[in-house]
Amino acid sequence: MLMLEPRTAPPAALQAAVPVLAVVLTMIAGGILFAALGKNPVEAIRIIFVDPLLDPFSRSELLVKAAPLTLIAVGLSFGFRAGVWNIGAEGQFIIGALSGGAVGLAFWDVPGLWLLPLMAVAGMLGGFLWAMIPAILKIRFGANEILVSLMLVYVAELWLSALVSGPLRNPAGFNFPESRMFHDSATLPILLGGTRAHIGVLIALGVAVAAYVTLHRHVFGYRVRLMGAAPRAARFAGVSTNAMVAACLGISGALAGLAGMFEAAGPVGQLVPSLPVGYGFTAIIVAFLGRLDPLGIVLASLVMALTYIGGETAQFTLQIPAAAISVFQGMLLFFLLATEVLSRFRLRRVRRAA
């Protein structure tokens, strides 16, 4: 029989190596998976992890994908540290895109520098309010926030479909379920000519830095860490559990909403039912891969973006099925959690007494 035994002093080097180890193990297991599909594993891993770094356009795409992941994961990391599990960032992302996008459409063809900030505020407010539903249900009735926030993702998806098929539909769009393309004042400025890298990349980086400072220097960050480290000590210190639940869900909701609005007003340029591509769920992996630290999350979201872009390339050059790429990302979380456990516990073989 195998037994897990807590290590008395977890080696610091091992703790630090956990994310790297997880990525390496994912490469190995992914290679085996691709080999089983009859593809050259070395080539597949190279296409996913190396090729995107060599091509300038792929590099800019990396930023386009990493930005929403960073925004959402940074928001989630506060709650995950404090033991508040928002699994529905995908839903908050959609509502953020909807409310931000709706503002853009309401002022369609109206020029003005004020429009984008207004859309951003609307997006954040939308995500915030959507996240308040699980928060209030948890505070008032003790409802599990994991289930409520997750189920609200599907509700949000249906709202998106309903609105782009109805009130927000493009009047000149032949009844296709999609909105008008946003006009220039409602579209995010591009950072580098010829790419899709938009201003949201810089904002995501700024948010990560601000979150880092908040987590380590501000009283709010202290309370988050205290609640995660010792919930009873937090209550003794006077931290209100309810206020923390609301704050953690609210922050992650607002940031997911902002990411959604950026996605709509950036790379996509309109509201369509296919807008959500799973950033809200992938961000959960990113948050843990970054060890719940804002700066680690920036790195982790770049790695995760790499698997997205490399995965797409692998899909059309090697005909690897899209599902294999999702399996690949899932493996990353699996190996991350496994190495995390093994860094804190020792595996020991014990013989059961007869």
Add this chain to the structure above:
Amino acid sequence: MSALLSIRGLTKSYPGVLANSDIHFEVAPGEIHALLGENGAGKSTLVKTIYGLVTPDKGEMYVDGTQYEPRGPQAARAAGVSMVFQHFSLFEALSVAENVALGMTDPPGRTELGQRIRDVANAYGLPLDPDRLVGDLSVGERQRVEIVRCLLQSPRILIMDEPTSVLTPQEVDTLFQTLRQLASEGVAILYISHKLEEIRSLCDRATILRSGRVVAECRPAEKTARQLAEMMIGLELTRPLPRLFSPGTPLLRLRDLTLPAETPFGTTLKNVSMELRTGEVLGIAGVAGNGQEELMRVLSGETRVDADKLVLESRQIGAMGPTERRQYGLLSAPEERLGHAAAGDMSLIENAFLTGNRRQRLSYRGFIKPATTTNFARAVIRRFDVRTPSAETKARALSGGNLQKFVIGREIMQRPRVLVVNQPTWGVDAHAAATIRTALRDLAAEGTGVLVISQDLDELMEISDTFSVLEGGRLSAPQRTGSLTIDEIGLMMGGSMKDQTGKDAPRADA
């Protein structure tokens, strides 16, 4: 005399600390051997090594002349070494028998186990019903479960870590009879305690540790408690001076509070009233589980009550949370150091911030002031002689007594109007306990009202001016310290107080 357990040259170092250095001692069959030392002297490391929880860097151990190298507690138990820990590891929602079975590698069937528990319990005068829920047992009875669990393995060496800190005087007597009986049957007992009088009456020999080394060996019965304490700390003890107490103006008043238990294993507080005056040290005696936790939470603000139930200097504070109460000067230090009074995974600096934020102005516009916070933590460490490599060290890495000094010191340094402490010296060595008690008295001398909840009667007799007994969620009327003998108080703690002190008995000092 051939030794049953002999320790030769045992050495263990941790980063920055030499926990044990070249330890030698022997324990004969049938001997009750005391291990004495301050916090951080290396007692815990030593017994953990013997119990197989710690692997030594150097040195050998022998049981019955054969070399003994336990690779874990299971191996230790197989070699006949058992240990009763200071903190129990029992599941409240399970029965006694189920708890015992969980600790066995190969438990027998239900009926057989029940019978064996009864047999062992009766043979050693430890009455115990295998079918009762542990949650319903008193602390003394829970300890019996732990002891019976050990005895079922027929140990030859039994390690007891601070077994009496949670017992009433009567329960201590029963425990000592059991231990003497075991010794007469040839079991060697390694006994750790800070209560020197106990060691003098119970133990045959004592090994005294200081800073990880053996500094003396003696027969405790031939020494006075004071001599033992001085050997332990290597210098002369200062006791707090008895002080004439003149009651001041009322500071904190709790009015007729009734509070239903929150959990099935909690205690309901019934019509609890009390009054604390300036300069008063009020002791609340009682065996754990009689409402201490609940009362503590009401006072700290973790449990909120109606505003007018709790009044601090004419301000109704019952409905306020801990932060606001701290602002008005009501500070507290709960019993459980790790996880409640302090967060184990955070540094001492961060733990200083935990309660010190408002009163010490450790933040500005929501941002933590790192230098000021570090200074505050260092000041606590210096004044209360907290032994730690640095202020950045995690709370978890400190020994229990040192963390306790830090937790109490953190509150005292904030100059409270009222300080509430629960078990201020539990598991703390004589020297540290004296430091804490003196600090509490000094605080009272400056006009602070101090409320001490404790199970240690000697402690309450030493530091409190007045005291009440908490039993079954009821608080007795206050008595002037010294008006009752320890035995009489022990009986009150055991639940026979109703005829002695009525609710409207006059204050003894009035």
